[in-house]
Amino acid sequence: MIAGLISLNQLFRMTTPFTFRRLLPTLWGLSLSIPLLVLGACGQSTTSTDAEPTEAASPTEAEGSADVPRMALVLSGSSTDQSWDQAAFEAGQKLEEQGVEVAVSEAVDPANVAAVLRQYAEEGYDLVVAHSFSYQDAVFEVAEEFPEVNFAWAGGIGETAENVADYDQPFYQGAYLIGLVAAELSETGKLGALYGYDIPVCHAMGEAMLAGAQQVRPGATLTSAAVGDWYDVAKAKEAALSQAETGVDFWIGCGQGPTLGQIEAAKESSGYATGYVGDMSSLGPEVVASNLIWNMEPLFQQMLDDTAANTFADQFYNLAIPEGVIQVEVPTDFQDEVGEEVLKSVEETKEQIAAGELEVPFVPN
Amino acid sequence: MPWDQILTTTFLIAILTAGIRLAVPVLLAVLGEIITQLSGVMNLGLEGIMLVGGLAGFATTYALQQTTGLTELSIWLGLLAGLLAGMLMGLVMAILSITCRTDQVIAGITLVLLGQSLTTYFYREYPALGKARVTGLAPLPIPGLSQIPVVGDVLFNHSLVVYLSALLVMLCWFLLYRTRWGLQIRATGEHPAVVDTSGLSVITIRYLCTLAGSALAGFGGAVLTVVQLNLFIEGVTAGRGWIAIALVFFSRWQPGLALFGALLFGIADAIQFRIQALGSETLPYEFLLMLPYLLTLLVLVSRRIRDQTPTALGIPYIQGKR
Numbered sequence: 001m002i003a004g005l006i007s008l009n010q011l012f013r014m015t016t017p018f019t020f021r022r023l024l025p026t027l028w029g030l031s032l033s034i035p036l037l038v039l040g041a042c043g044q045s046t047t048s049t050d051a052e053p054t055e056a057a058s059p060t061e062a063e064g065s066a067d068v069p070r071m072a073l074v075l076s077g078s079s080t081d082q083s084w085d086q087a088a089f090e091a092g093q094k095l096e097e098q099g100v101e102v103a104v105s106e107a108v109d110p111a112n113v114a115a116v117l118r119q120y121a122e123e124g125y126d127l128v129v130a131h132s133f134s135y136q137d138a139v140f141e142v143a144e145e146f147p148e149v150n151f152a153w154a155g156g157i158g159e160t161a162e163n164v165a166d167y168d169q170p171f172y173q174g175a176y177l178i179g180l181v182a183a184e185l186s187e188t189g190k191l192g193a194l195y196g197y198d199i200p201v202c203h204a205m206g207e208a209m210l211a212g213a214q215q216v217r218p219g220a221t222l223t224s225a226a227v228g229d230w231y232d233v234a235k236a237k238e239a240a241l242s243q244a245e246t247g248v249d250f251w252i253g254c255g256q257g258p259t260l261g262q263i264e265a266a267k268e269s270s271g272y273a274t275g276y277v278g279d280m281s282s283l284g285p286e287v288v289a290s291n292l293i294w295n296m297e298p299l300f301q302q303m304l305d306d307t308a309a310n311t312f313a314d315q316f317y318n319l320a321i322p323e324g325v326i327q328v329e330v331p332t333d334f335q336d337e338v339g340e341e342v343l344k345s346v347e348e349t350k351e352q353i354a355a356g357e358l359e360v361p362f363v364p365n
Numbered sequence: 366m367p368w369d370q371i372l373t374t375t376f377l378i379a380i381l382t383a384g385i386r387l388a389v390p391v392l393l394a395v396l397g398e399i400i401t402q403l404s405g406v407m408n409l410g411l412e413g414i415m416l417v418g419g420l421a422g423f424a425t426t427y428a429l430q431q432t433t434g435l436t437e438l439s440i441w442l443g444l445l446a447g448l449l450a451g452m453l454m455g456l457v458m459a460i461l462s463i464t465c466r467t468d469q470v471i472a473g474i475t476l477v478l479l480g481q482s483l484t485t486y487f488y489r490e491y492p493a494l495g496k497a498r499v500t501g502l503a504p505l506p507i508p509g510l511s512q513i514p515v516v517g518d519v520l521f522n523h524s525l526v527v528y529l530s531a532l533l534v535m536l537c538w539f540l541l542y543r544t545r546w547g548l549q550i551r552a553t554g555e556h557p558a559v560v561d562t563s564g565l566s567v568i569t570i571r572y573l574c575t576l577a578g579s580a581l582a583g584f585g586g587a588v589l590t591v592v593q594l595n596l597f598i599e600g601v602t603a604g605r606g607w608i609a610i611a612l613v614f615f616s617r618w619q620p621g622l623a624l625f626g627a628l629l630f631g632i633a634d635a636i637q638f639r640i641q642a643l644g645s646e647t648l649p650y651e652f653l654l655m656l657p658y659l660l661t662l663l664v665l666v667s668r669r670i671r672d673q674t675p676t677a678l679g680i681p682y683i684q685g686k687r
Contacts, residue, residue, distance in 0.1 A: 106489075233601060233603075234601075234603070235634060235638075239642075245376075245379050260596065
């Protein structure tokens with residue numbers, strides 16, 4: 001009975017869109033993994049290797065070039081999300097141009113990720129990046145089985161191991177710079193922050209934006225709200241509109257739903273919105289006044305360097321503005337409105353942060 | 366608690382209008398499900414149907430607005446597409462549950478999974494969908510009525526779909542409880558054998574009700590994406606289909622109570638966002654988030670709900686079987 005349920009569940013997962021594209025291998029995997037799963041459910045610990053890496057290396061390549069670094073990237077969403085996953089995907093593409101061999105798996109559910117990680121580890125990748133907080137358990141489990149493979153996960157909480165690195169998401173540093181733009185554009189001086197949930201990464205973003213704005217406009221205030229869902233755009237939009245009623249006219253969002261919600265609300269209430277972890281100008285050319293960019297290439301490069309130099313153990317990567325990982329960009333359409341002076345001060349502040357002269361306050365809760 | 370800011374008419378107006386906006390997509394799905402369930406079919410697939418309706422409606426509106434430039438007409442054709450897509454999903458449900466007589470709970474959940482994976486597939490296969498935005502429907506203040514203080518702002522300053530939804534509540538109530546058709550539908554859910562012996566086709570009635578119910582759910586999904594958000598993303602309905610099912614039981618199959626229930630959920634959300642916006646220390650917003658679910662639970666444990674459940678709900682009809 002349990003075996004039946006699990007294989008049914010597996011069956012459903014395997015027919016979900018991404019593997020759909022490659023229907024034939026999926027069918028092969030299906031015919032293999034169902035008996036395996038039935039066996040597994042009967043009490044033996046078999047590993048199912050049902051995942052299809054999108055760009056798995058051909059065997060010859062794998063054997064032939066020992067010095068080419070090989071990196072695998074596992075995403076929980078889609079590489080075209082204009083945000084979190086796309087940032088990682090594009091960094092992977094840039095590394096590929098520089099000769100790194102990069103394999104990517106998209107839309108991997110946390111429930112299935114262990115199998116995907118295991119497969120990459122078995123194929124001998126040097127570095128496997130698990131790009132989601134919710135991959136935590138699987139990463140540490142698989143990392144123990146493959147001590148010679150290095151893993152990295154998007155924890156941001158400093159949870160590491162001998163061959164597991166954690167990498168932070170210091171978006172708050174960019175939010176500080178956005179605060180300078182907000183102070184200039186906002187008419188009321190009331191800024192809004194929308195979080196999926198009130199977690200440290202998000203909370204620190206809102207507070208840092210306020211801190212930045214208060215540098216030039218001491219009277220600026222922040223209104224924040226937790227939507228209670230990472231993907232519910234309708235609720236996020238309503239939350240932003242309710243903030244607009246109290247005078248808020250400049251937003252930052254944390255999470256997909258909140259970000260899209262604030263952009264739509266800004267359109268409706270003639271306010272300003274912020275792109276989150278990617279260039280979102282195209283989603284609201286008339287309202288997205290700045291974009292918080294996560295350039296992950298130096299981060300991944302650092303990981304590969306550490307892997308090569310054997311200095312990867314227990315690393316907690318915290319690459320931000322100084323390393324060019326966190327960037328803030330004002331779309332060309334908004335540069336006149338923001339004004340040269342503010343753009344200059346954003347640039348100067350950025351340099352101050354990079355030089356260590358200015359420390360952006362981190363307020364996690 | 367900043368009571369002085371809460372006990373004001375502007376605050377009240379804001380809460381009620383936002384509550385109505387949040388309620389409409391759910392309400393449409395609830396009305397549809399009431400029709401379906403009264404005929405004896407339990408369609409748990411609303412979440413999937415709303416997603417498919419939302420995507421079909423959005424994609425159609427976007428395509429038409431890009432090619433023809435007729436904003437309004439494209440929206441209405443898009444909403445129609447959402448409605449038809451919902452109906453198509455309903456057809457799957459009807460074939461599974463009425464003709465094949467599969468377990469309706471399983472069929473319904475399959476429909477949810479189908480809707481989720483179908484929409485996810487298209488969303489990820491065509492990245493342009495995620496970047497596309499449509500032009501929504503402008504509010505249509507009703508001349509005269511919208512000038513009434515407070516009431517005018519709350520009730521008569523919405524887009525046309527909001528008025529349409531209110532009309533549908535009345536229409537559903539009238540059709541189900543005041544016409545011969547309604548009696549036939551309710552009899553089918555209560556005692557299909559009686560309907561059968563009186564010369565009516567149980568199968569036909571159930572098919573029609575499932576299709577009509579799913580059409581309304583698909584329409585609700587399209588209203589959410591086309592009119593309210595102007596965008597579509599993966600999982601955009603975020604559980605509204607499930608809330609709709611809870612509300613059917615909450616409403617005890619009464620369209621009027623369904624309106625009340627949907628508004629209750631909508632207004633509770635609207636209030637909690639504003640409490641967060643005003644920054645309350647004394648009343649945690651989580652409490653307000655929980656409140657509608659708590660009320661639904663209370664309704665579900667009451668005995669009256671059992672008396673009012675259609676007797677044949679969820680039971681496939683097999684002619685001649687006693």
